[in-house]
Amino acid sequence: MTSPQHLLADEVTVGYGRRVVLDGVTVRVGRNETVGLRGPSGCGKSTLVRVLALLHRPDHGQVSIDGTPVHGVRYAVPVDLRTRVAVLFQSPRAAADPRLSLDDLIAEPLRAVRTPESTVRERVAELADLVGLTADLRGRRPHAVSDGQLQRACLARALVHRPDYLLCDEATAMLDASTQAHVAAVIRDYQRTRRAGVLVISHDQTLMDRWTDRIVDLDSRAPART
Numbered sequence: 001m002t003s004p005q006h007l008l009a010d011e012v013t014v015g016y017g018r019r020v021v022l023d024g025v026t027v028r029v030g031r032n033e034t035v036g037l038r039g040p041s042g043c044g045k046s047t048l049v050r051v052l053a054l055l056h057r058p059d060h061g062q063v064s065i066d067g068t069p070v071h072g073v074r075y076a077v078p079v080d081l082r083t084r085v086a087v088l089f090q091s092p093r094a095a096a097d098p099r100l101s102l103d104d105l106i107a108e109p110l111r112a113v114r115t116p117e118s119t120v121r122e123r124v125a126e127l128a129d130l131v132g133l134t135a136d137l138r139g140r141r142p143h144a145v146s147d148g149q150l151q152r153a154c155l156a157r158a159l160v161h162r163p164d165y166l167l168c169d170e171a172t173a174m175l176d177a178s179t180q181a182h183v184a185a186v187i188r189d190y191q192r193t194r195r196a197g198v199l200v201i202s203h204d205q206t207l208m209d210r211w212t213d214r215i216v217d218l219d220s221r222a223p224a225r226t
């Protein structure tokens with residue numbers, strides 16, 4: 001029997017203190033599809049992204065990747081499983097280490113798994129090119145580049161391990177129109193060529209309609225099921 005090809009949050013419940021934010025939510029993102037996640041502010045979209053990105057352990061329920069259940073969070077998850085899901089957040093300033101150059105920001109996940117330095121340099125150059133970071137920008141640290149340039153570096157970093165699933169949490173919201181279009185185009189191309197599964201959260205309905213194959217409504221009033 002072939003294993004399922006999806007990233008699955010299965011009957012996931014998450015609470016902060018006594019407040020239940022996600023109550024038995026099931027959402028799946030298949031390989032080779034782009035799914036939009038929609039819902040009112042505060043309904044738990046970002047929380048679900050953190051659960052799917054293996055950054056937050058649900059109180060109940062489980063995440064599985066292509067049929068393999070994931071136990072633990074962050075570094076407790078084996079590296080070959082952890083690197084299959086990447087996430088791009090809204091604010092590159094909050095996500096990026098201010099001490100690192102853009103090149104080192106992109107390279108860090110590769111160095112963390114002891115990739116040979118020649119391979120690191122090659123891959124960083126390839127990705128910087130893909131996201132449109134010029135040589136003069138690559139040596140700069142976050143304070144010396146714009147939000148759009150920094151988000152390009154964060155996208156390159158997110159793609160560095162060639163993830164099968166990419167989660168985009170309002171990833172283009174802070175960008176000007178042309179950077180937004182370019183970042184979205186890079187993600188779309190990546191999705192097609194890699195046959196990746198992509199989850200998109202955006203308050204921009206036009207962008208969601210244009211970008212996604214289907215939309216899941218995550219309403220805090222009722223458990224969402226797809």
Ligand SMILES: Nc1ncnc2c1ncn2[C@@H]1O[C@H](COP(=O)(O)OP(=O)(O)OP(=O)(O)O)[C@@H](O)[C@H]1O
Pocket residue numbers: 016021039040041042043044045046047048
């Ligand atoms: N670490 C936390 N500790 C306590 N409460 C939290 C935490 N993270 C989120 N919350 C609360 O959980 C609820 C859901 O937050 P979440 O960010 O997942 O919603 P969202 O749907 O992504 O919202 P938005 O569309 O406004 O970004 C909110 O009420 C938020 O205040």
